[in-house]
Amino acid sequence: MDPYKTINCKVIKVIEETSLIKTFILEPEKKFSFATGQFIQLTMPKIGESPFTPSSSQFAKGPFEVTIMKAGRVTEKLHELKANDTVGIRGPLGTSYPLNEFEGKEVLLLGGGVGMAPLRSLLLTLLDEKDKYEKITLLYGAKNPADIVYKDQFESWKKRGAEICRTVDAADNDWKEKEGVVTCLFDDYSVNPKNGVAVVCGPPIMMKFGTFKLLELGFAPESIYLSMEKNMSCGIGKCGHCGVGKYFACKDGPVFKYSLIKDIEGIWE
């Protein structure tokens, strides 16, 4: 099997989340499944490839979803895709969230900005087997109300049993929830580090201060999971680009226990 060969996917639907973020519903031509937290390489033929973590539940049958922020050459082209267009994928690649280690625990998801995409996959996967977990909480922050992704979905997640608190860095007149950086959500929300695990995904600066806050609240480094965004190119541990210290984020990650990488210099950069 050639790990560089792509599987074609038909674009079923494009959802505009924010001015810079779109969600694509993709239907693979061949059988494809992933474990939540794993990533794929999305290929624009003759343009390039970029890594993304699917944002749908690992249990969802058929099409899957990918949420993409316009941030560079490839994502600009990806944003031009319309229903019925074709893209390529390679994967699934890398490590997934260890759901068996979460069973019986209070699972806290701490997300920022488009970092909500992998966490949405995890959240939906957890909610699909809700009874296995003591509690499922999402603490989410965005720059402003307009930048919130999956705007119309939070209510349905609450109905399915998730506890959700949200904040924005800069509120507008209509915003009724918290204002401030994501860690301020802990002012009003009490956590249970003794029987809890926390999963963090978002921009590097948010992940850094989010992780430090969790440690301060008493979470053990072994109970904090990070989804690391690095420059994955081959996705199979050969090209060297996505080094996190001695690890390759594409193969040893992208999901890392914080305890594994806490002493590595520059992980937040």
Place this chain on the structure above:
Amino acid sequence: MEQKFISNEKVKALTKKLIPDYEIFYPRRQEESWDWARMEADSEFTFEGHRTVLPLKYFFYSPQENLVEKKKDKPRIIFGARGCDTKGLSLLKKIYLEDPEDPHFRKDVLVFSADCTTHHPDCFCTVLGDQPWATENFDLNFSIVENGYLVSVGSDAGAKFLKDHGGFFESARSEQEKSMSSHRTSFEEELKKFNGNKVLDLKDLEGKIEKHSDVFKEYGKTCVSCSSCTNVCSSCFCFFLSEGDENKIRYMDSCQLKSYARVAGGANPREDLIERFKHRFTCKFVYRPQMQGFNGCTGCGRCTAGCQGKIDFQEVLIKVAEAK
């Protein structure tokens, strides 16, 4: 396994016989250096000398290639690969051939290595505790003895080759085996002496690289991020994957280039040149031995020879390794 002898005449006859079935390369002398040349029926060659300017690795994969199924080329035989290059293959094979196997890394290459009889001014395999002859990843090894070569077997493929071409080889005599040992010992001594009889202890390098980052600041001053050091390295493996017409295109990439680790959106964990220069040492002597079990350096000295900033990589390594 029993060693064999092949005379100078027979080795020429053998290569002539092999040319129709194999693509064969050998080290050709160019004044003071050696480069790879394609073996032709009238090629004059000897396996004396030292490592070539370009590394062995590019016979296994191309510096730039389309990752499409290739039309079946002839299998390759590489004569005269040196110990530093065969050692470098350990890391490359670990990376490319394991979990998952990269189908574009060639497995139809026979390596017929040869003992070094001279050295380049930048060679330092002995400083790393290695020897100037092949100890791994060779199929047959050729050691110069009187009127020919003593041939040792390094793999099943090498043993099969000897069996298939038995008529060219004869049993080695004990004085030929002794002669090989004494040549090896005396040349190893010569190289050790040239390198000040140093053998570095690389065990505590992780802490030392961080502690003595001033060494990298000092030596990195003349680095121009040209990536020569990684391109000619016997064991650097990094590449970038891009889009081709049918499948991907892969081309060699370098951790010394500024854009190497940059992610979409512009964040770059190694924007600073000195950090990149230091990273190359950490990767080679800390990360790769910890994760893949092999050093990413075999002392071939090509990085120093090819450096546009005249950086002596061996000197940097010694300075850090010997610091307290």
